[in-house]
Amino acid sequence: MMQISETVKHLIIINVIMFVGTLAIGNGTLFYEWFALYFPKNDAFQPWQIVTHMFMHGGFMHIFFNMFALWxxxxxxxxxxxxxxxLFIYFSAGLGAFLFQLAYYYVQYVPNYNALIESGLSPEKIKQMLTTNEVISGTTNAQVSMLKDIFPAYNASMVGASGCIMGVLAAFGMMNPEARLMLIFLPIPIKAKYFIPGIIILDLISGLTGQSFFSPSNTAYMAHVGGALIGFIIMWYWKKNQFNNNRWY
Incomplete structure (x- = not known):
């Protein structure tokens, strides 16, 4: 059995402590209110959530598979x-995941929000309806439709180390392209240089189409893509410059 490395061990311990705290404190909601990452336009957003959400998880299977992959x-x-x-790759990938998912949400949010303002709704009314999910009297069908389009982004919350781990996975693939990997429910060994890009492509397709292949439908697919891309870029740079002060071996 592969012995766990020190930094990985400490990251797993922190994740487990946060998960236990989520279950034990505040009836399972307090930690989410404090530490999950909310859309910046939402009043629930706090700057520290950019980091703390990387140590939060939505359930036992979520944290189990993430920690298994991290190990x-x-x-x-x-x-x-x-x-x-x-750690540089790990947290850089986590930040990249956050930025990719946030950009994806803003692409949905900004055009519809601007159209709602142009249609005559005030920012206060828009915020009220997005917060309460109740339509104010006098709102037109077209406005309601646009509100429905931005409601998921406005009320979205992100938890999990998946973006960080996707960056680590990309790094692993660049370091071990011939390693054979397989999915638990598809026990066919596939080389890492094919397996890992395949997983990333499926995440990208899922994010763009809403079609889920392996993950729950509420997965932040663009966060996966962003984390993997950042991990790849960092490893590509280190590998390209392996004979100078940036060498990675």
Missing amino acids: MFGTPVEQVLGSKRF
Whole structure:
């Protein structure tokens, strides 16, 4: 059995502590209100959530699979890169995941919000209806339709280490392209250089179409894509410059 590396071990411990706190404190809602990442236009958003959401999870299976992947792929990556560079990839991928998902939400939100303002609704009324999910008297059908389009983005919350782990997974794939991987429910070994891009492409398709392949329908697919892309870029840069001060071996 592969021995867990130190940084990976500490990250798993922090995630487990946060998960236990979520279950034990505040009837399962207080930690989400404080530490999940909310859309910046929502009053529930706080700056620290940009980091804390990476240590939050939505259920036992969510944290189990994420921590299993962190142990499985994070340990060999940390063993090669060392703890500092591993953490750099981990948190950079998490931030990249946040930015990609946020951009995806803003693409949905901004045009509809501007159209609602142009249609005569005040910012206060828009906020009231988005917060309460109740339509104010006098709102037209067209306005209601636009409100429905931006309601999911406005009220979205993000939790999970998936974006960080996708960055680590991309790094692992670049370091071990010939390693054979397989899905639990599809036990066919596939080389990492094909398996990992395939997973990322499926996430991208899911994010753009809403068609879920392996994950729950409420998965932040663009966060997965963003985390993987940042992990790939960092590893590409380090590998390209492996003979200078940025070497990664």
